[in-house]
Amino acid sequence: MESTNSIVLNRFFTRNTFKQLIDEGSSATYSSVIRRYIIDESNKTNGECISEIYCYLKSNYQNEYYYKNTLLNKLLLGIHSPKTTIALTEVPIAGSKADFILINGKAVVYEIKTALDNFERLEGQLEDYYKAFSRVVVVTAEQHYEELKKRLKDSPAGIYVLTSKGTLSIKKEPIEYTAALSKTTMFKILRKGEYENIIKSVYGKLPKVTQFEYYRSCQVLFESLSIEEAYKLFTAEIKKRSKIEIDLYSKIPYELKFLTYFSNYRKEDYTRLLNFLSM
Numbered sequence: 001m002e003s004t005n006s007i008v009l010n011r012f013f014t015r016n017t018f019k020q021l022i023d024e025g026s027s028a029t030y031s032s033v034i035r036r037y038i039i040d041e042s043n044k045t046n047g048e049c050i051s052e053i054y055c056y057l058k059s060n061y062q063n064e065y066y067y068k069n070t071l072l073n074k075l076l077l078g079i080h081s082p083k084t085t086i087a088l089t090e091v092p093i094a095g096s097k098a099d100f101i102l103i104n105g106k107a108v109v110y111e112i113k114t115a116l117d118n119f120e121r122l123e124g125q126l127e128d129y130y131k132a133f134s135r136v137v138v139v140t141a142e143q144h145y146e147e148l149k150k151r152l153k154d155s156p157a158g159i160y161v162l163t164s165k166g167t168l169s170i171k172k173e174p175i176e177y178t179a180a181l182s183k184t185t186m187f188k189i190l191r192k193g194e195y196e197n198i199i200k201s202v203y204g205k206l207p208k209v210t211q212f213e214y215y216r217s218c219q220v221l222f223e224s225l226s227i228e229e230a231y232k233l234f235t236a237e238i239k240k241r242s243k244i245e246i247d248l249y250s251k252i253p254y255e256l257k258f259l260t261y262f263s264n265y266r267k268e269d270y271t272r273l274l275n276f277l278s279m
Helices: 004-012 015-024 028-037 046-060 064-077 122-129 142-151 183-189 192-203 211-223 227-238 254-261 267-278
Strands: 086-088 091-093 096-098 100-103 107-113 136-141 158-162 168-172
Touching (some): 028 046, 046 064, 046 254, 046 267, 142 168, 183 227
Parallel strands (some): 107 136, 136 158
Antiparallel strands (some): 091 096
């Protein structure tokens, strides 16, 4: 069972907490963490306090947010670009949820296993991910590497290690694996507008059937495609999902990049957040 400290820290870097801060000017979770972890907060800006909390995570409690934020900063912003690459999070795939996905010329699922996690569900999660994506990487802590290396020695999955210094160490690159791809699984991930775009692009029109029959008719058309074409169109369509105000997003501090990326902020939200950080 998680301690009170870890529970409140896990609630700190969340969309709900920061939505309260920019909409209402206060958050019980935010105030609780600041009181507990920041010395002499009255002489520090909110941005400085948040940076200190993040440094605490780095040194003492590398939780899931810390992993996700590191992946986004090191990969999306460090290697790629938000102009050409998009990130997705918590995407339901069969019976699992993908922690983090990057899509540019190729799509990669990143499954996070922190120092606090175990590998009990990993085999099933990988099976699910390979039904919809051809590349998977497991990201874990240094102390889990040897066990993970043994578990994945015959797997196409890659292995990245998040070090105590906050860097990503690539131990094994993922190998593309397409044998398990499932058109049914891919179709279920697509939203209505997305599978309609694919069907119109291939067939030139949408099925004219009753509302009751419509979903199934669209699914049949999608599943009539070759697996190669279905996968190409599927990844291209979901790549359109994420839209951010790139110029305003560039002003967001490192610690909040992941949170802000997935908060669907409008221009006024960015302005209010930046004002809050300066206070």
